[in-house]
Amino acid sequence: MRLAIVTDIHGNLPALEAVVDDIERRGVDAVINLGDSLSGPLLPLETAQFLMAQHWVHLAGNHERQILAQDSIPRSAEDEFAHAQLGAKELEWIAGLKPSLQYTPEIFLCHGTPRSDTEYFLETVEATGLRAATSAEIDARLGRVQAELILCGHTHLPRAVRASSGQLIVNPGSVGLPAYDDTHPFAHLVETGSPDARYAIVERRPNGWIAGLMSVPYAHRAMAELAQSRQMADWAHALATGLMPRR
Known part of the structure; x- marks a missing residue:
């Protein structure tokens, strides 16, 4: 079995199209999308329509839940933009x-x-910032899941880590947003340092699962300019550089 894994597209359709082109060259049995597909100041409607036409497995991310929140619950600017579109x-x-x-x-x-x-599965946020999660932390987050392969997203950081049990946990990184900042539970930055779109290929081999983390260039400057035109300067900087602006 050979699978392509995408996640955290965030409405960045050109990045997704570049990833799909690369996937088609490599040949896979199926494509899985782990969510946070639409939120952001880019192309949420067009991205949704593209995804709805694919015969993929799709998950909801936290931003799908937040986009659907009732009007009495405040949405972020990114979720509000996507909902309106x-x-x-x-x-x-x-x-x-x-x-x-x-x-x-x-x-x-x-x-x-x-x-x-x-x-976060493979990272932990402390008062000093983001760090790699310990083996004990990863084991605790696994809970009772017994699967040999666990696929996750959310942090936008491409990583493949084996738990103490030998289970392989793979985060393909973000297709559409290579950097962001957050304040929960403490202020921290998440940065890949490159504007490339990210995805993963996982494959079952006789000796177990292997993972390849892919980095795909695309016309990222147009998306940075689109974010800037919509008054999302942090998004523009992240899309252009893979880094967050320093205050």
């Missing part, structure tokens, strides 16, 4: 997505971790 058909589509899924007996899918769509 989407029609009834697209909103119905994302409402039907799940945040996690047992894909096969040996493959488990989640956006964040098995227990939360906002928890």
